[in-house]
Amino acid sequence: MIVVFDAQCLLCSRWVKFLLKHDRRGIFRYASIQGAHGRDLLARAGLSPDGLQTLLLVDGERTWQQTGAILRVLHALGWPWRAAWLGWLVPAPLRDAAYRLVARNRYAIFGRSETCLVPPAAEAGRFID
Template sequence: MIVVFDAKCLLCSRWVKFILKYDRRGVLRFASIQGEAGQALLTEAGLRVDQLQTLLLVDGKRSWQHTAAILRVLHALGWPWRAAWLGWLVPAPIRDAAYRLVARNRYALFGRSETCLIPPADYSKRFLD
């Protein structure tokens, strides 16, 4: 599974660091929207890079966005994070509306870096570009 994220977004970068910390099996890989691999995955999913306000999770030919991507990532991390599947009980329009509100304001709320996240050396093989 590949997580496509905004490497200049500090919230997104923290999310990636969280995944790296708790993905003990190493099943998740990463591609930034600023890189070639990330842009190709976004294009395949029918998304535009400019003004992107979603996290994308790609697993083979399937992909998920917004809260569906987050819940699937948490499930992949195993216990106790797998318990987040209870989030599926909240209707998608409500979950995703909250997600989009945070995503639209992520730079103002959490900050933005002018440089992309540089993966720690021991995790660099999990980053596509």
């Protein structure tokens, strides 16, 4: 599975660092929207990297965005993160509206880096670009 993220967004970078720490089975790979592969995956999902306000999870030909992507990622991490599946009880329009609110304001709330996330040397092979 590939997580496509904004490598300049500090919230997104923290999310990736969280995943690197808790993905003990190494099932996730990462592509930034600033890289060619990340942009290609976005295009295949019908998304533009300009003004992007979603996390994209790609698993083969299937893709998920916003809270659907987050809940699937947490489920894949196993316990105790799998308990986040309770989030599916909240209707998607409500979950995704809250997600979009944070996504629109992520730079103002969490900050933005002028440079992209540099992966730790031990994890560099999990980053596509």
